[in-house]
Amino acid sequence: MKNLIMKILLKLIIIIILNFADGNQEEKNCCGKNLNRPECDSSKNDNQYCSREFNHPEDYDNDISDHLLSKLRQSVPNEMVKIKTGVYFIGTDKPVFTQDGEGPKRPVELNSFYIDKYEVSNKNFEIFVNATGYKTEAEKFGNSFVFDGLISEEIKAEIKQAVAQAPWWLPVDKASWRHPEGPDTNITYRMDHPVIHVSWNDAVAYCTWLGKRLPTEAEWEVTYGYKGTAPVTAFPPNGYGVYNIAGNVWEWTSDWWSVKHTKYKTHNSTGPATGSDKVKKGGSYLCHENYCFRYRCMARHQNTPDTSAGNLGFRCAKDDI
Numbered sequence: 001m002k003n004l005i006m007k008i009l010l011k012l013i014i015i016i017i018l019n020f021a022d023g024n025q026e027e028k029n030c031c032g033k034n035l036n037r038p039e040c041d042s043s044k045n046d047n048q049y050c051s052r053e054f055n056h057p058e059d060y061d062n063d064i065s066d067h068l069l070s071k072l073r074q075s076v077p078n079e080m081v082k083i084k085t086g087v088y089f090i091g092t093d094k095p096v097f098t099q100d101g102e103g104p105k106r107p108v109e110l111n112s113f114y115i116d117k118y119e120v121s122n123k124n125f126e127i128f129v130n131a132t133g134y135k136t137e138a139e140k141f142g143n144s145f146v147f148d149g150l151i152s153e154e155i156k157a158e159i160k161q162a163v164a165q166a167p168w169w170l171p172v173d174k175a176s177w178r179h180p181e182g183p184d185t186n187i188t189y190r191m192d193h194p195v196i197h198v199s200w201n202d203a204v205a206y207c208t209w210l211g212k213r214l215p216t217e218a219e220w221e222v223t224y225g226y227k228g229t230a231p232v233t234a235f236p237p238n239g240y241g242v243y244n245i246a247g248n249v250w251e252w253t254s255d256w257w258s259v260k261h262t263k264y265k266t267h268n269s270t271g272p273a274t275g276s277d278k279v280k281k282g283g284s285y286l287c288h289e290n291y292c293f294r295y296r297c298m299a300r301h302q303n304t305p306d307t308s309a310g311n312l313g314f315r316c317a318k319d320d321i
């Protein structure tokens, strides 16, 4: 009898622990995990994986003239919004996810800058790829993370390498910006959708090609432009005329990830000098108040610079135009 009660109690405790662990897991999964990319081996002279250097747009031997190149560059609409010089507050003293380093609320002095009105679209990314022959890291490494619910049964059956810690994000072979849910899918009817499956390195390459850069985390947060709950279903522009800054897709920023911030005023804060992960902001279409409440201004998450996923894109910024 005593034994039975002990057994039942033990089972209960295990169930409680598992549930708790699951809850935590869920929080993490919604934001995506890092892809385990092979190390770059410079001794092998195999540039394939030394992507950042290899992919530098200027290093591409393309047979189109400078004139055509600059014409192509100009065909990407330069729709940017100016954010004024000023002292702004970023972060929050009421974090929802303390472990993400959402706090504290702190002043940051920013010089004026310009930021893209829209997330970079498939169409504009294609102009860049057409001009430079650029290959994204997902294409080079041969896979990218796709949300479980979007994968066809055929492809799911092929996936053997289930990711134990992130069952909802599966590395799908040949998934890329052109094939967002795997090789049997395409972007034909999604040219005005945000480009996805682009790594931080890919994002930097695109912005650089246009003479732009990624926004810093501080710039991104200031652009968000208002405090409070973000719209869930509709995505009207915010007060600055910037679209989908919250939600739709997560957006890469130039900052390295850290969860420790000074509470004192910084100038043009660019984040820590080094790190292993880059900050992404804004949450995605998969976020929801009850599940992954990260489509908030101060919400942040991280990925290694060579990771890509179906809910992660970017927009560019610039000091001056």
Ligand SMILES: *[C@@H]1O[C@H](CO)[C@@H](O)[C@H](O)[C@H]1NC(C)=O
Pocket (backbone or CB within 6 Å): 123, 124, 126, 127, 130
């Ligand atoms: C890219 O090049 C392809 C092939 O020439 C062309 O069909 C497509 O329209 C181009 N894309 C853009 C956005 O200009």
Ligand SMILES: *[C@@H]1O[C@H](CO)[C@@H](O)[C@H](O)[C@H]1NC(C)=O
Pocket (backbone or CB within 6 Å): 185, 186, 187, 188, 189
């Ligand atoms: C692209 O996908 C659509 C379905 O979304 C399909 O009708 C079309 O045939 C595909 N195009 C190509 C070139 O595979």
Ligand SMILES: *[C@@H]1O[C@H](CO)[C@@H](O)[C@H](O)[C@H]1NC(C)=O
Pocket (backbone or CB within 6 Å): 109, 110, 111, 267, 268, 319
């Ligand atoms: C911020 O950066 C700009 C250049 O981007 C520089 O001119 C300015 O002095 C910096 N401001 C501060 C307060 O550090």
Ligand SMILES: [Ca+2]
Pocket (backbone or CB within 6 Å): 119, 244, 245, 246, 247, 248, 249, 250, 251, 282, 283
């Ligand atoms: Ca967004």
